[in-house]
Amino acid sequence: MGNSRKNRLYGSVVALCLLFLVAAFSSQLSYAADVNSVRLWRAPDHTRLVFDLSGPVEHKIFPLKSPARLVIDIADSAIKSAPTDLEFSETPISKLRYGRRNDKDLRVVLDLTDDIKPRSFVLAKHGDKHDRLVIDLYDKENETVKTVNEVTDIGQGRRDIIVAIDAGHGGEDPGALGPKKIREKDIVYKISQQLQKMVDAEPGYKAHMVRSGDYYIPLRKRRNTAREVRADIFISIHADAFKNPQASGASVFALSRRGATSETARFLASKENEADLIGGVGGVSLGDVDEMLAGVLVDLSMTASLAHSLDVGARVLGEIGKITKLHKHQVEQAGFAVLKSPDVPSILVETGFISNPEEARKLNTFGHRKKLAEAILSGVKAYFQDTPPAGSLVAWKKYVSGEVSHTIAKGDTLTGIANHYRVSVNDIKAANGLTNTQIKIGQILKIPAS
Template structure:
């Protein structure tokens, strides 16, 4: 077993006092935002962690009162090659009653350790979140992705035209072969390739990130319309589960990815996902992500369950300043707002840990934001009614935590009741998912056409 090395100054050493805890499961949730390691046990675990500084950076975790059994060793098999943060995992019996986990890291991280009480189907959980030391600017990433797509589209046009000219120039290339002179490629390309980025930017598969003060980048940021898409749940939080086992977190991610692709096909429009894989994002972080890209619209996507399998139909919700518009809306909002407890939020380290903060967020939500949210909600609801059943024919309102950005029109869409066997089957069907995507896309586009976003100065 490799030596742990010296601890960094100020490294966190945390312990949860307990004895005789038995580990019943281990899980790794890799994502570009962060990687989460979860250790589940039948009693609270006693553990500490620190980072090494001699040689490669490592995260060392010591588990007290443990033996290196099969449950822990299963962690090695769960490591994926594309994990952005962990390169390798080693497990060994460091002392007679201490198991040491050593995680070789691919980049510097800020590890966060916290414990979760039993909730839902989970027992005691000890969680380690590995977050990057330097957070990526999501708006800059969105713009760079937009420019890569524009370059790829331009290259596709070049390739198609070049292929056509090549066929015309080849023997037997068609009736115009004898009359068409083959033009030189350098003369053709500038006429058809779109100008994406500064003229001096080098052509490369991975473009050099533009400077933050680049005026051309700033202009493109100001002219872009950004829609934040929020597939609910994820990671430790599966959301609702249908009669045959379809998980809400999976189906709403599929819909979100399809909708992002559909919106990104519209010039001048770009969609950002709060999560693009199977990992957990706290509710307040979903709002923060939308605010960091200065989104013009926020759409949270769900597929809820109800106490009886008879409930069916799509619903659209906006925020309410005066309480829920119905008992069902209040019940659904309470379930969605409980996502943090299931998914695993470190309340001690969270910026959203005080009820007064939550009340302040709600107070900040202006009447104008809610008015705009109701408008876009009606457009989306009308489109959803054309492809399936509606649970309610009016946009409902309740205190959903993810709808509380005071400066962004925000709606939450319950695409169907996954607890209804017929609707679960439809949600599983790729063709129906595409119908949902088209309905959402059409409603969003119609609202944007009727209510074009005001020109804004985005901070890049």
């Protein structure tokens, strides 16, 4: 009987020990955060890796040579599933490897084929975005800065008008989401591509795509890119959402210096400005300049740019109103960060509300996107026809050669065109060899000197 008690006691002790060992082993397998997925984007000047996390982490990175590698140590973490769908072509990464370090930390090693300048930062959970670790690998190349002579043919005085086209969002920032998983970043990129082709097909115009693929660009860099290429106009294209799914109609925005002109404008501006929180951009540096002098100069320049922005915005809005419903019949103003260029007229075009099922369906069609691109271009051309930039081919045609052309848009009539250019209908018919007053959309007419 005594032996039986001893056996039972011994068995209980063994069971407790086993439970303790199981608990200890289980605690070793429990980490502060899991890496749920790894995503990759290639931009023109850098490669971005995003580690989607289940919680906040601490990390460090350091490079190794011979062979070239970048080591990423993530404390108290583990990869939930092996990343197998990463496309490394056209990136400096040839392979991604990972393993355990100190029995609890995760070590990721990137095998590299080119020199890079690494940058890393963590993004805390924000809205519907989880914690993330972002690794940017910047290409080590000589920076090229365009001079005025490279952008403008001063000798000929017939340079192209540069249209900077900014497709909103991109990369890990999908923008607004519509029905059937329609993503704003995809819709606006397709519209931007169509607009680019149309601009490049116009004599005297040249398009510059701010975002040429599916990657994220900080808002400040978007507007600075327009200045770097010496753009004559900056157009940011969006298809946003509103808290009310019944909200509908296209809008055109210019910068507001004193606040938004409507509740919707305020809401959309705050949503767009949040993009840098998603994309991972820190504070804004004003640079080492005298604040008073800088303020006066920027104020003068921005006042002129804002007037031009409102002018071209009104023309674009009028053209868009011919092919789709408008949310507001005047250019709205809000504090969009992407519009704050002091010397480039800038507008933001909301092509519709992707949160509205009917507008989402239209935006997802090639035909409607093409009409939107045509309307934007028609408004831009009308603006530059009246106020062509000095030294441009459009200005030369208007003021020097006396040659003016007009591309027929929807709603145009020969009488209306003649009144606009202050010439007679018969003079237009004679200059173009027309036998009647029939015209068609897309037809280009020569406008004789008045």
